[in-house]
Amino acid sequence: xxxxxxxxxxxxxxxxxxxxxxxxxxxxxxxxxxxxxxxxxxxxxxxxxxxxxxxxxxxxxxxxxxxxxxxxxxxxxxxxxxxxxxxxxxxxxxxxxxxxxxxxxxxxxxxxxxxxxxxxxxxxxxxxxxxxxxxxxxxxxxxxxxxxxxxxxxxxxxxxxxxxxxxxxxxxxxxxxxxxxxxxxxxxxxxxxxxxxxxxxxxxxxxxxxxxxxxxxxxxxxxxx
Amino acid sequence: xxxxxxxxxxxxxxxxxxxxxxxxxxxxxxxxxxxxxxxxxxxxxxxxxxxxxxxxxxxxxxxxxxxxxxxxxxxxxxxxxxxxxxxxxxxxxxxxxxxxxxxxxxxxxxxxxxxxxxxxxxxxxxxxxxxxxxxxxxxxxxxxxxxxxxxxxxxxxxxxxxxxxxxxxxxxxxxxxxxxxxxxxxxxxxxxxxxxxxxxxxxxxxxxxxxxxxxxxxxxx
Numbered sequence: 001x002x003x004x005x006x007x008x009x010x011x012x013x014x015x016x017x018x019x020x021x022x023x024x025x026x027x028x029x030x031x032x033x034x035x036x037x038x039x040x041x042x043x044x045x046x047x048x049x050x051x052x053x054x055x056x057x058x059x060x061x062x063x064x065x066x067x068x069x070x071x072x073x074x075x076x077x078x079x080x081x082x083x084x085x086x087x088x089x090x091x092x093x094x095x096x097x098x099x100x101x102x103x104x105x106x107x108x109x110x111x112x113x114x115x116x117x118x119x120x121x122x123x124x125x126x127x128x129x130x131x132x133x134x135x136x137x138x139x140x141x142x143x144x145x146x147x148x149x150x151x152x153x154x155x156x157x158x159x160x161x162x163x164x165x166x167x168x169x170x171x172x173x174x175x176x177x178x179x180x181x182x183x184x185x186x187x188x189x190x191x192x193x194x195x196x197x198x199x200x201x202x203x204x205x206x207x208x209x210x211x212x213x214x215x216x217x218x219x220x221x222x223x224x225x
Numbered sequence: 226x227x228x229x230x231x232x233x234x235x236x237x238x239x240x241x242x243x244x245x246x247x248x249x250x251x252x253x254x255x256x257x258x259x260x261x262x263x264x265x266x267x268x269x270x271x272x273x274x275x276x277x278x279x280x281x282x283x284x285x286x287x288x289x290x291x292x293x294x295x296x297x298x299x300x301x302x303x304x305x306x307x308x309x310x311x312x313x314x315x316x317x318x319x320x321x322x323x324x325x326x327x328x329x330x331x332x333x334x335x336x337x338x339x340x341x342x343x344x345x346x347x348x349x350x351x352x353x354x355x356x357x358x359x360x361x362x363x364x365x366x367x368x369x370x371x372x373x374x375x376x377x378x379x380x381x382x383x384x385x386x387x388x389x390x391x392x393x394x395x396x397x398x399x400x401x402x403x404x405x406x407x408x409x410x411x412x413x414x415x416x417x418x419x420x421x422x423x424x425x426x427x428x429x430x431x432x433x434x435x436x437x438x439x440x441x442x443x444x445x446x
Contacts, residue, residue: 050351052384085256086408108259 018197020182022206028174032164032214034072038119040065040215041075045125046090053124057160057204061124064208070216075116084112097165097172104170118167122211126160128180128200137188148188155183158203162211174214178207246289249392251297253400255304258411265331265424267310268317270365271299272337280341288345294399298338301403306334309414325369332372332420333365339376343395346385354391354398355382358406364420373419379406 034040042062044053055077062074081088087109094100100121104110137150158180164173182197278295282288307313310332318325320333327333340359346352357380364373381402385394415421 046382049382050353052353052382054384082256084259086258086404086411089404089408091405091408092412106259106261108261112259 018182018184018195020180020197020199020202022178022180022202024206024210025177026174026210026214027176028214030166030169030171030173032120032166032173034119034215037073037117039073039075039117040120040122041077041080041116041118042122042124043077043080043088043093045093045123047093047095048125051127051129053126053160054128054200057128057200058124060201060204061162061208061211064205065212065215067208070212072212072215075118080116080118083116084109097163097170100165100167100170113167120173120215121165121167123163123165124160124207125163126158126178128156128158128203131155131157135186137186137192139188139192147190148192149190150188152186152188153183155181156197156199157181158199160203160207162207164211164214176207176210176214178203178210180206246291247392247395248291249395250293251396251399253297253300253396253403255301255400255403255407257304257308258407260308260411262311263309263415263424265310266312266314266329267306268314268327268330268333269302269306270317270320270333270335271302272319272335275299275336275338278338287348290343290395292341292395292399294338294341297399297403298336301407302334302336305407305410309411320365320369322369327367330367333367335363335365337361337363343398345391352385353382354385354394356380356395356398356402358399358402360406362410364417366423372423373417375417377406377409377413379403379409381405 042058042065044055044058046052058077062076066072066074086092087103087106094103104113133152133154135150135152137148137152139148140146158178160179161175161177163175165171166173180199180203182199182202184197185195186192187195276295276299278293278298280290280292280294282290314327314330317327317330317333320327320335337360338358339361340357342357344355346354349355357378359376359378362373362375362377363371366372379402381398381400381404383394383397383401385391
């Protein structure tokens with residue numbers, strides 16, 4: 001009789017996840033509109049020596065933007081960077097929208113971008129870092145079996161900023177920032193039970209939804225309906 | 226009994242040693258650059274040292290890495306160099322070889338890896354694998370005469386990912402460094418002063434020759 005209640009307690013703990021708080025800020029300078037066939041690309045900044053914007057975060061934001069039949073076509077980051085090699089490598093990538101004009105002077109680059117039907121470039125800069133940790137979990141194995149005991153906790157912080165550039169006008173359209181914080185817990189009583197704060201994932205969802213709003217206003221309301 | 230014990234100890238120590246060493250053969254795909262090709266007929270010479278290059282860590286305090294980069298370097302230069310020239314002749318014999326001549330070809334490119342360095346996350350206390358590479362680029366004329374000789378550096382980094390092996394992360398950092406080298410070469414190759422001077426002289430001599438020919442034709446009754 002003791003076993004089912006123990007199992008239920010474990011299942012209950014597994015279904016829990018730690019809380020994350022997300023703050024989204026937006027600054028929009030101009031209207032953004034996509035004509036039929038126009039596409040966008042999301043690119044991660046990789047020029048900082050201390051961190052790299054994670055490729056999986058870029059993929060995640062791309063999926064959120066194109067989800068719920070938003071009608072937004074996103075060019076995969078790797079495909080775009082490879083087809084336009086080397087003009088979007090960290091050493092060469094334009095840091096300001098005005099620099100797109102220089103790129104357009106390269107005939108092969110202009111042709112390739114027109115082939116891809118690119119209208120907006122979205123640069124995402126930032127990363128998710130562990131900011132602190134406490135506690136410890138110890139595991140041991142003996143002839144009669146093994147187990148883990150202890151309690152660990154750690155804090156994660158995501159800090160991302162997205163810039164939307166209009167390729168045709170070579171101008172900044174909007175800036176969106178996403179800050180997310182969360183604490184994960186790992187109690188271990190024989191079996192470790194991770195209660196993870198999905199910090200990066202929540203930052204991705206918040207950032208993606210806000211960026212989608214720029215291209216398809218009220219899309220979140222429609223998605224929720 | 227003693228023999229068994231020493232055999233077990235030997236096996237245990239080789240297991241520990243194997244756990245502290247990393248073997249990597251760099252693999253990757255390199256896109257061809259989008260650029261305006263120079264009006265030249267080019268070729269490349271890769272020395273046996275470049276093709277079979279491997280880096281073996283000999284510092285006692287570091288993890289024992291053995292990194293084979295030769296095949297990846299050749300693949301990289303084979304994707305990059307043909308895009309820089311309007312005509313490409315492929316691989317050339319050694320331009321420093323005896324009685325070297327390659328008629329019809331203007332320039333032979335010889336890349337030599339002169340330095341390779343890396344840092345691991347546990348050394349920098351960051352979550353990043355970093356790679357620095359330095360090449361000596363040499364350009365030869367089709368008679369084996371050295372035309373230009375300069376150094377070029379590149380940098381690559383990649384974060385250590387969850388469930389990603391150290392070997393995969395190091396491989397990625399080297400690929401990023403080679404791509405960075407390609408970006409540098411694509412933009413700066415045509416700006417090498419010796420190459421610019423040589424092309425300028427060659428163009429003016431061609432113009433002079435055609436002007437002379439035109440003059441001779443005009444003088445003919």
